[in-house]
Amino acid sequence: MSFISYLINGLSLGSVYAIIALGYTMVYGIAKMLNFAHGDVIMIGAYVAFIGMSQAGVSPVIAVAAAIIVCTLLGIVIERVAYKPLRNASSSLAVLITAIGVSYLLQNTALLVFGANTQTFPSVVSWGGITLADGAMNISGVTIVTIVVCLVIMAVLITFVQKSKPGQAMRAVSEDKGAAQLMGINVNATIALTFAIGSALAAVAGVLLCSAYPSLTPYTGAMPGIKAFVAAVFGGIGSIPGAFIGGLLLGVIEILGRAYTMSQLADALVFAVLIIVLLVKPTGLLGKKIQEKV
Amino acid sequence: MAMLEVKNLEVYYGVIQAIKGISFEVNEGEVIALIGANGAGKTTTLHTVSGLLTPKSGQVIFEGEDITKVPAHRIVSMGMAHVPEGRRVFAQLSVYENLKMGAYTRKDRQEIEESLRSVYKRFPRLEERKNQLAGTLSGGEQQMLAMGRALMSKPKLLLLDEPSMGLSPIFVNEIFDIIRSVSESGMTVLLVEQNAKKALSIADRAYVLETGNIVLDGPAKNLLEDDSIKKAYLGE
Numbered sequence: 001m002s003f004i005s006y007l008i009n010g011l012s013l014g015s016v017y018a019i020i021a022l023g024y025t026m027v028y029g030i031a032k033m034l035n036f037a038h039g040d041v042i043m044i045g046a047y048v049a050f051i052g053m054s055q056a057g058v059s060p061v062i063a064v065a066a067a068i069i070v071c072t073l074l075g076i077v078i079e080r081v082a083y084k085p086l087r088n089a090s091s092s093l094a095v096l097i098t099a100i101g102v103s104y105l106l107q108n109t110a111l112l113v114f115g116a117n118t119q120t121f122p123s124v125v126s127w128g129g130i131t132l133a134d135g136a137m138n139i140s141g142v143t144i145v146t147i148v149v150c151l152v153i154m155a156v157l158i159t160f161v162q163k164s165k166p167g168q169a170m171r172a173v174s175e176d177k178g179a180a181q182l183m184g185i186n187v188n189a190t191i192a193l194t195f196a197i198g199s200a201l202a203a204v205a206g207v208l209l210c211s212a213y214p215s216l217t218p219y220t221g222a223m224p225g226i227k228a229f230v231a232a233v234f235g236g237i238g239s240i241p242g243a244f245i246g247g248l249l250l251g252v253i254e255i256l257g258r259a260y261t262m263s264q265l266a267d268a269l270v271f272a273v274l275i276i277v278l279l280v281k282p283t284g285l286l287g288k289k290i291q292e293k294v
Numbered sequence: 295m296a297m298l299e300v301k302n303l304e305v306y307y308g309v310i311q312a313i314k315g316i317s318f319e320v321n322e323g324e325v326i327a328l329i330g331a332n333g334a335g336k337t338t339t340l341h342t343v344s345g346l347l348t349p350k351s352g353q354v355i356f357e358g359e360d361i362t363k364v365p366a367h368r369i370v371s372m373g374m375a376h377v378p379e380g381r382r383v384f385a386q387l388s389v390y391e392n393l394k395m396g397a398y399t400r401k402d403r404q405e406i407e408e409s410l411r412s413v414y415k416r417f418p419r420l421e422e423r424k425n426q427l428a429g430t431l432s433g434g435e436q437q438m439l440a441m442g443r444a445l446m447s448k449p450k451l452l453l454l455d456e457p458s459m460g461l462s463p464i465f466v467n468e469i470f471d472i473i474r475s476v477s478e479s480g481m482t483v484l485l486v487e488q489n490a491k492k493a494l495s496i497a498d499r500a501y502v503l504e505t506g507n508i509v510l511d512g513p514a515k516n517l518l519e520d521d522s523i524k525k526a527y528l529g530e
Contacts, residue, residue, distance in 0.1 A: 131372070172384055172395055178346065179382035184370030184447065186397035288386070 006259045007130020007252060011211065012143040015150030019205040020228030021243035022157065023198030023233070029174045029233050029238035033092070036099040037078060038202060039225015040106035043100045045071040045203030046121065046210045046220060047114055053122050060124035065204040075199025077193050078102055084188070103222075111220035121210035132208065133216045146208045154244050161240065166193055174238070223267075227254075232237050236287025245285060249273075297451055297482050298343065303352035305335075305342050312338045314505045314506035315352065320451065325473070325483040327493040327514065328501055329502035329527060336486040337379055340453050343484070344376035345369045356451070371399040375449035379456045379486075381440040385429030389420055391437055392428050396446030405444070413442040416472065434465030441472065454485045458492060474504070490527035494518045498519060502527075504523065 020042060027035045045067040082102050086095040161167040172180040173190045181187055182275030189231030209224055210216050225249060235246025250270055257269040277284065296319035305313035313335045313516065316361045320326045328336045328412065334469055340346040343354055345366035354362045361369055367378075375396075380412050384392050393413060397406045414421035428439055444452060454473065458466040466489065487493035490519050494500055497514040501521065517523050 020428075112406045168391075168395065169398070171387065172398075175384045175386055176382055179378060179384065181346065181366040182370065182378060182382075183395050184367050186365075186367045291479065 001076040003258075005139070006255050008139055008143060008147075008181045010252035010255035012251070013144045013246055013250035013255055014231075014241050015146045016209045016212070016224065016247075017228045017250050018150050018244045018247025019153060019201050019229045020210070020224060021247045022153070023201050025169075025207075025235075025240060025243040026194050026199050028232070030086075030170055031079075031083070031191050033083065033095045033098060034229070035195075036080075036096070036225070037102035037106055037230070038198065038221075039079075039262045040110075041071050041074060041104050041199050041221070041222040042206035042209065042224060043110060043216075043218060043221030044074060044106060045206035046216050047110060048203070049124065050121055050210070050216055052120055052135040052221060053124070054119075056133055061128075061176040062084075062205070064124060064207050068200045071203035071206075075195040075202070078199075079192055079195040084191075088098050088219055095118040098284070101179070103225075107218050107222070114218060116217065118215045120212040121216045123214065124207055125211055125213040140212075142211045146212065149204065149208065150244075150247075154240075157197075158240060166190070170194060190227075205288070222287045227267075229268060229272065233276055233284055234277055236284030239284070239288070242284055242286035296320060297357060298484065299353075299355040300339075300343065301353040301355070303339070303342060303349050303354070304457050305338050305347055305349045307338075310319055313342070313349070315327055315490065316501075316503070316506070316508045317352075317500050318511070320482060320484050320506065322450075322482055323477075324498045325369035325479065325485060325496055327479045327490075327497035327500040327504055328484070328486045329488070329493055329500055331491040332488065333505070335506045336503055337455055340376065340455050340484070341484055344374060346376075356371055370447055370449075370497040373448075374453065375444035375447045375451070376453040377440045377444045377455060377457065381433075381436040383428040383431070383436050383443070385427065388425050389428055390424040390429070391426075393420070393446050396443035397448075399447060402421055405448075409448060411445050413445055414444075414477070417442050419474070434468065436463050437461065437465070437469055441469075441476075445476070449481070451482045451484065454483060456488060457487060458487065458489050461470050466492065470498075490523070491518075 002009045010192055012179060015104045023038050025037065027033065032289050048070045049063040052058045052059060052066050082098050083095055083291060086098060115163040125141040125145045129138060129140040161170060169190045172183060172185055177187050228247065231244050231246035231250040233248060235242030253273055254266050256271050258266040296316055298320040301317050302315050303313050304315050305310065328339060329359065330336050330408050338347065342349050345361065345364055347365060353360055354376060356372060369412060393410060397409065400406055419435055420439055420442055428436065431439060457469050461469065470492050473483060484496065494514040494517055500514045501508050502510040
């Protein structure tokens with residue numbers, strides 16, 4: 001019984017990683033950059049929801065909506081101010097270092113505004129969950145909601161990218177920016193849209209993460225951000241289903257690792273798995289081999 | 295009035311001047327060839343016309359409108375389509391998806407279907423392979439796809455950059471036959487080619503570019519007979 005409950009908890013944590021990893025992977029696929037500030041957008045989203053619920057006293061739905069709006073705008077502003085001017089920079093290191101800088105900027109701004117004290121995040125899910133096997137197993141409401149939200153996001157996102165016009169534009173831009181422009185696609189707007197979607201998802205992830213693990217500090221986003229990045233690479237960076245599978249696997253490995261080995265080992269285990277996967281399959285589980293153009 | 299007028303165009307890459315003040319025009323229904331050696335500035339010229347590059351000075355006027363500073367993605371819906379050098383098809387998308395991408399700026403669903411049928415009619419091979427990924431096509435088929443994709447935007451002016459590059463002689467002939475038939479259906483074409491003989495054989499007029507300057511221009515027939523052209527570009 002306990003194995004199943006660990007597994008479900010792992011899938012739930014993995015769902016959070018998957019939602020964050022989607023942001024990484026979409027931005028990478030389209031702008032060809034690693035947005036290391038992505039994890040900190042999660043933290044900002046969590047703080048916005050926290051302030052909404054604890055201080056402004058609004059309902060969880062409104063608090064989550066506010067978090068999504070703030071993070072979406074934040075994502076667009078970060079891209080416009082910090083990354084866009086570097087898009088044609090000769091070295092891709094410039095934008096990578098800038099992303100790390102933005103990450104610290106967000107953390108320290110949060111430190112200044114919200115303080116260093118750990119806040120206790122009130123869960124946005126008030127439902128107690130379900131009890132199975134005559135009380136032997138309890139699955140919390142947050143756990144179930146997180147998994148369901150992740151599945152819905154995945155389905156919507158895949159349909160959006162495959163079927164909608166902006167989604168088509170994203171696929172074209174991710175393959176060839178110049179050719180996309182010649183099709184009449186506004187490349188800058190498409191990249192901004194990608195950041196907006198990724199950041200909105202980060203807000204959702206932040207709220208779900210803090211509902212399950214309620215301590216909130218300015219550094220809350222850092223570790224899940226890195227793990228979600230690992231998940232994205234694990235699944236094959238640039239691939240949306242890859243981020244999903246990578247995220248879920250990572251969450252399950254982490255929770256099972258914590259349960260059956262030493263809990264201090266869990267994080268090491270996660271990164272060890274990444275190293276092994278990359279040794280065997282450098283492009284990740286679902287990653288496409290990049291063909292060099294002649 | 296010319297359909298496309300280029301006036302005193304100067305283009306720089308950093309401090310290097312690639313185009314040194316060229317002027318030319320393309321009239322409705324014409325096939326105009328820009329010929330010249332590697333590095334003469336042919337591709338740069340096309341990129342500036344279609345808005346991928348912004349010139350330092352000079353003007354690009356399309357159908358009476360100054361489009362010098364209009365970004366590339368907005369020029370497409372004005373009626374100009376650019377088939378880039380090296381085809382640049384979307385390798386991970388199917389042939390059909392590539393063609394649909396060409397109609398990105400259009401909203402008239404039924405007319406898009408009609409354009410698709412006419413592209414398939416012109417390129418039967420694309421219809422046979424419509425569900426295949428574009429990256430799996432041969433070079434000649436990719437060139438057809440790139441041209442079909444451009445036609446899907448329903449352009450008035452078609453810019454073609456090195457359509458014969460890297461193709462086998464059979465495909466080269468086929469591509470030039472297609473360009474001719476597209477032109478005969480009323481399309482205005484601005485063609486950039488290293489294969490000067492082929493280009494001059496289908497063009498009405500041509501401009502010869504040499505290190506960023508137009509050194510010669512005139513009816514294509516006359517240029518084919520010109521001694522300096524024969525020597526420099528036709529290998530005779």
